[in-house]
Amino acid sequence: MEYASDPVCISDLERVAKGIMPSGAWAYYDSGANDEQTKHENTLAFNNYRLHPRMLRDVSTISTETTILGQRARTPLGVAPCAMHKLAHPEGELATSRAAAATGGIMILSTYSTTALEKVIQPGGPQYWMQLYVYQQRSVSERLVRRAESAGFKAIVLTIDAPVLGRRLVDARNRFAPPPHLRLENFLQTEVASMPGYEGGEDAHGETFGETFGANGDQSLSWENGIPWLRSITSLPIIAKGVMTAEDTRLAIQHGCAGVIVSNHGGRQLDGTLATIDALPQVVEAAGDKLEVYFDGGVRRGSDVFKALALGARAVFVARPVLWGLAYKGEKGAKLALDILQSELELTMMLSGTRRIEEIDQSYVYQPVARWVRYAAGTNKPVAKL
Ligand SMILES: Cc1cc2nc3c(=O)[nH]c(=O)nc-3n(C[C@H](O)[C@H](O)[C@H](O)COP(=O)(O)O)c2cc1C
Numbered sequence: 001m002e003y004a005s006d007p008v009c010i011s012d013l014e015r016v017a018k019g020i021m022p023s024g025a026w027a028y029y030d031s032g033a034n035d036e037q038t039k040h041e042n043t044l045a046f047n048n049y050r051l052h053p054r055m056l057r058d059v060s061t062i063s064t065e066t067t068i069l070g071q072r073a074r075t076p077l078g079v080a081p082c083a084m085h086k087l088a089h090p091e092g093e094l095a096t097s098r099a100a101a102a103t104g105g106i107m108i109l110s111t112y113s114t115t116a117l118e119k120v121i122q123p124g125g126p127q128y129w130m131q132l133y134v135y136q137q138r139s140v141s142e143r144l145v146r147r148a149e150s151a152g153f154k155a156i157v158l159t160i161d162a163p164v165l166g167r168r169l170v171d172a173r174n175r176f177a178p179p180p181h182l183r184l185e186n187f188l189q190t191e192v193a194s195m196p197g198y199e200g201g202e203d204a205h206g207e208t209f210g211e212t213f214g215a216n217g218d219q220s221l222s223w224e225n226g227i228p229w230l231r232s233i234t235s236l237p238i239i240a241k242g243v244m245t246a247e248d249t250r251l252a253i254q255h256g257c258a259g260v261i262v263s264n265h266g267g268r269q270l271d272g273t274l275a276t277i278d279a280l281p282q283v284v285e286a287a288g289d290k291l292e293v294y295f296d297g298g299v300r301r302g303s304d305v306f307k308a309l310a311l312g313a314r315a316v317f318v319a320r321p322v323l324w325g326l327a328y329k330g331e332k333g334a335k336l337a338l339d340i341l342q343s344e345l346e347l348t349m350m351l352s353g354t355r356r357i358e359e360i361d362q363s364y365v366y367q368p369v370a371r372w373v374r375y376a377a378g379t380n381k382p383v384a385k386l
């Protein structure tokens with residue numbers, strides 16, 4: 001499809017990116033686990049929440065400024081951690097970081113970045129947080145934490161929904177592995193470089209991408225043996241990414257996490273969970289004022305950001321839309337993705353009579369009665385958009 005102008009919404013950007021990217025890389029970014037029920041539902045479930053707007057409120061001046069972990073941010077909209085931005089564009093994470101700095105939201109850097117963490121932080125930018133996995137060789141994770149501390153990252157985001165990688169069928173068929181010209185640059189440093197399969201920053205040993213990951217990840221990790229250990233090696237706030245239940249929210253509080261990210265990893269891990277927007281209310285209720293609740297999964301519209309804020313999220317992160325932007329035009333494209341969502345958020349605020357982020361509460365959405373997306377027999381195609 002030809003465009004006379006830049007893409008004007010995230011789904012335009014998705015189509016354009018699909019046309020540009022090599023099919024294996026596209027599939028790696030796009031795929032969810034197994035039947036992709038959860039991946040699709042993350043996006044579709046937003047439609048079940050209807051807005052409840054107020055009128056005649058003087059919306060001549062609005063602001064999306066907020067505070068996250070006690071620091072000011074120009075917007076609650078941030079970038080979720082995603083592996084290998086250089087699959088989308090040669091400037092990779094640096095381009096994304098510049099785009100995030102221009103927008104003013106938080107960027108979470110993946111351990112599996114194709115740019116070393118020391119090179120990513122932009123002066124005058126937003127807060128940067130470092131995403132971490134705990135490996136059997138804990139010294140490797142510890143070294144990554146030390147490096148993140150000295151580079152200026154402000155929190156550690158521990159991903160807890162991936163003791164092993166979920167099974168993504170297209171990747172399995174493609175036997176997807178990162179192309180040899182890309183390096184997982186965080187694994188280049190000596191103390192870290194010895195981990196089996198990641199020598200020299202390559203992902204070399206696994207049959208598929210997930211195998212090297214699974215061979216190194218610590219499957220015995222638990223709340224009891226993981227979080228206290230992490231707290232003992234760093235004073236940075238710890239945020240647990242991948243919480244989907246009230247039960248785990250209470251455990252996160254008990255173990256001293258500063259925040260949780262309600263996330264099902266974009267539907268790439270356990271297929272068949274709730275959509276994240278449907279899980280958010282129980283987490284917010286269990287969190288009370290004990291920790292901050294953040295959100296990701298399926299956000300494709302500024303109104304989706306608004307709905308997550310209304311249901312109690314303090315920050316809202318996007319992954320695939322930013323990668324699509326990067327594929328389209330590097331830094332400019334990543335900024336376009338964030339700008340589209342930001343301006344749609346501002347428009348939603350104005351049209352629903354909210355001027356500041358703190359005003360956006362539950363009263364601005366109708367909560368749905370439970371309704372599940374139905375699928376056409378034998379397919380993963382939803383019968384209808386709800
Ligand atoms: C290509 C890709 C790579 C990802 N890599 C990571 C990662 O390295 N660490 C992590 O915690 N989450 C990772 N995620 C999950 C995202 O952080 C996020 O939870 C999810 O994708 C958000 O949903 P969205 O893509 O619908 O915005 C990845 C997601 C994608 C699409």
Ligand SMILES: O=C(O)C(=O)c1ccccc1
Nearest residue numbers: 083112162165213265268
């Ligand atoms: O692909 C992913 O979703 C992901 O989280 C990951 C995990 C290990 C290595 C690279 C990416």
